[in-house]
Amino acid sequence: MYQQETAFSGPDTWRETMEQKLMGHTGAACEDAVVDMSPDKSVLILLKHCRDMKQQETRLRLITLFLLLGCTALFIFTLCANSRQHGNSGFSGQGNPAEHSLAYSKQECSPTETAQNEFQSVRNDLRSVFENNVDDKTYMKWQSVIGENYSEKDRAVVIPVTGFYFVYVRFALRCHDDDEGFKTFSVQLHRLPFGYNDNVSLADSRDSIKCPSERYRTVFVGQLFELEEEDQVKVSLREGYKLIASSSFGIFRV
Template identity: 55%
Template sequence: MIDMGPDKSVLILLKHCQEMKQQETYLRLITLLLLLGCTTLLIFTICADLRQRENSASSEQTSAVEQSPAYSKQDRVCPTDSQTNSKRLRIDLRSESANDKTDPQYLKWKVMFGEKYNKEKRAIVIPEDGFYFVYVRITLSCHHDDRASNFEKFYVALHNWNEGYNTTVKLIEAWDSITCPPDEERSKSAFVGQLFELLKGDHVSVWIEQGYRLITNSVFGAYLV
């Protein structure tokens, strides 16, 4: 038996308690590090799995698009665009020579491309409401005969008619002239073009009030903007 004093016993007890607290702190720290490591590993595993699923779904979708003939056809020709373009007006006309070149009269045309032309009315037919750019370009030349003079006048107008209101309306007009010196041939071009708001069923035609016999060739057209 070793006789120990009360003070020494207390010191030993305090030292033992400190060692226990240090061990408990170490255990808590190790436990926290383990939890953080497990959480990080779990998050990494979940993200990798989601990324793999997204890549797999994207690959399957791309493969389905490449193998689908219906989608390939739709990609080449969009039905909506096709339906819209079918209504769009694109027409170009060239003038036809007429036996009767007296004033006034409507110019007669032959179609270069486009379908909306009324041969009887000699007019472009508007297929739908909208804004259209309508133009006409006319080449004028001097003709030396008994009726010719040194100064020839020319008058052209764009007319619009619709059976809905059955009235001919003047859209735009233009005056021009050409000087014809004796024993000399001259030519010039007259151009009329403007943006108009037109309705479905409108018939746009070219009216020559004066100078029809000066016309050598002309172009008439319209397109939806």
């Protein structure tokens, strides 16, 4: 009687029975899932994930290191190949390596040697040459001690290169036994520009010596001038030629 009553009960009773069964199965499944996902298992999963990421990062670092080493080796190999190629090309021309080396050294040293030669070529030091029966107002005659730019015909130093030059002239004066009173001495530095016929005065000096009480006196004239190529520089004596005991004349490029 009970089974028949349950089987043939109304639709509402059957639906309630099915809902209770479904709810019972769902609750049991959720409880199983919660039990399966325990805290220890979550920590293990997290640790495994971190370990995998660290291994991947280590692999990436190793790959990057290998790439850098490869690029460095390639760069060094390229440099060595280029240097070897240039070294071989330096001796690939005609002549032996010693000739090439000598030519290269000459080429490298030529500017310095040229500058030194120019400096030496414009350095002049001269000593006076005394002449008999010479009146005042004359150009001094010199003998070259250093340098080759002195023109005996013009009695002048010829400037080979345009530039700044220091020009000087020094006189040692003395009184003779028969000299009395003040004796005057006068000298000028003259420049004759290239292509001109008139001399230009560069410097002028005047002095006097009292004879016989003052036996010796020194007169010096020196100054820096800008001179051009082929200019002539000479010493013009105006007065007091017989008072000269010795003299020197010099010019050099600065």
